[in-house]
Amino acid sequence: MPADLTVTTNIDSLKKVHSRSKRDQIVQAAIKVFLENGYKATSMNRVAQEAGVIKATIYSHFKDKEQLFIAIIEELTVKKIDLNYEDLDPIMALSPDQFIDLISSKFSVLMNDPQYHRLFRLMVGESERFPELATIYVKTVILRGMDLATQYFDHHPELRIEDSAAMAHICAGSFVSLMAWQQVLGGNKLRPLEASRVKNMLRALICER
Amino acid sequence: MPADLTVTTNIDSLKKVHSRSKRDQIVQAAIKVFLENGYKATSMNRVAQEAGVIKATIYSHFKDKEQLFIAIIEELTVKKIDLNYEDLDPIMALSPDQFIDLISSKFSVLMNDPQYHRLFRLMVGESERFPELATIYVKTVILRGMDLATQYFDHHPELRIEDSAAMAHICAGSFVSLMAWQQVLGGNKLRPLEASRVKNMLRALICER
DNA sequence: GTCTATAATTAGATAGAC
DNA sequence: GTCTATCTAATTATAGAC
Missing domain, CATH: 1.10.10.60 (Homeodomain-like)
Known part of the structure; x- marks a missing residue:
């Protein structure tokens, strides 16, 4: 050598x-x-x-x-997940059906991303030791998504949603909690629940009134 | 001495x-x-x-x-939180309004219990290291609540719920995720969202169709 | 079962050469 | 900035007296 x-x-x-x-x-x-x-x-x-x-x-x-x-x-929140919706108009123009499909598909990505499940475990698990980091997560991830959905419902009075923010939370929370107990806690091995069923149920609740 | x-x-x-x-x-x-x-x-x-x-x-x-x-x-799951509903009839007899009030009040207790927030952090945070414990939690806590709500919607065809299990998840998941991002992650300091708003919105979705 | 004392390992962090 | 070597403190776990 x-x-x-x-x-x-x-x-x-x-x-x-x-x-x-x-x-x-x-x-x-x-x-x-x-x-x-x-x-x-x-x-x-x-x-x-x-x-x-x-x-x-x-x-x-x-x-x-x-x-x-x-x-x-x-790095994992501000620089990566950070959701920047510069062009809101095309989203606001979606039909309720299309909008539900959109957020459902967004969450499907997270549902199938083990790295995101680990980030979720880390954020929740360390939220008492590092409350400032939990705050960053809430600001850059949760509130962005919530704001988008709230605005959508505000722009669609024909849906007769009495409380846009509460409705936005119900939509987002249904998907996030699904990921939490199905993927993060392993409930999918005990009792699988497809995201599509949640999506269809949400659609029915919103559109068939 | x-x-x-x-x-x-x-x-x-x-x-x-x-x-x-x-x-x-x-x-x-x-x-x-x-x-x-x-x-x-x-x-x-x-x-x-x-x-x-x-x-x-x-x-x-x-x-x-x-x-x-x-x-x-x-000790914290099987022996303490374990929800045993021996007498289901009185619950099934509730009006939709009363039922929503019931599960809302159940979750309000958790929303205001710091010890439960810590159990949530621990279960989620350690769910990869101790998947068996996450399974215990899912069985004794999550599925019990889910089953109860599923049965309620099954017993009330007049509500025209197409998918009882999905609807049960939406109800429970909305409250759990509210606790998660408001209390566990501290979102209540950035943007408070009252459980009563979620409750009222859910009631409107279920009852006003 | 309970305590004293300690073994064995590993952690976070740093000093100093280059 | 990077590496060698090391310090200090804390950790899990156990052996042995009572």
Whole structure:
């Protein structure tokens, strides 16, 4: 094995590392480990191993474990899930049928995304230890979706919805709680309930009045 | 200080302890500490301190931390929350208005019980580490409530509910998810939504068709 | 069953060389 | 910024006296 080639490679990788990516490596590894194990059960050693760096490197990027955790939660909410509806008009123009289909399909994605189930476990599980993070989640994810649905019902007086915000909550809450007890808590193995049945029931409640 | 008196007292307390209560002391202390801190962040030292016993005593009653955790979850679900509706007839005889009031009042208790919020955090947060416990929770708590509501809608064809189970889920899920994002995640500080608004909206959806 | 004492491991975090 | 090596504190769990 040629020794100088090995040395060159090592120098190369060391140089490249400085460019930018080490921090991203750490964040991506931390996302994986925190989502799998929760806050307390995640060790900095495990994150370092997963990121392919040494533990001290993490501490040169993040003050402590708590700051690293805050960083990955913001990455997962503000930067990723954050729902930005710039163009509201096409959504407001949907028929009630189409609108129910839209939010149903949005939630179907979450229903089938194990990583989102883990984020849900993490947010709920750590909401007492990190109330500020729960607040970020409520603002960037929950209220955005709620606002959209509320506006839709406001724009459709022909549906005779007495309380748009309450109706928005019932729609969103029905899907979220379905994901919670079916996927997160494993109820689908005991008594499966299809999202389509919830969708059709909601449609009937809203449209057939 | 009279030495023999002290000895007598020690013997007394030792004898009394055998009677029964030490295990209960441990379980009650463990419930408090686990609910406050979650599984991983709970130390056996802390439980022992809270129970007023020494750590080794816990290990003489429970094989390890995991078995203690399983014991307290069963205490909190099977033995406590377990909903036993022996007499279904009076419930089935309720008017839709009264029935909505009933389940709304049931959930209002949970909405205002911080200990239940902590149990919710714990169940969801640890549902990947302890899927069997999540299953117990689904069986003893969720499915019981769901079955009751499903039966009610089955007994009331005049409501023209096409899918009783889906409707039961929408009712229960609306209240549970309300508790989740308002109380557990702290959304009530950002945008309060009263349970009564959800109740009234549900009533309108069910009754005014 | 209960306590004292301790073993064995692992955690978060840092000092210092480069 | 990165790595080697290490410190300190806390953890789960147990052995042995009573």
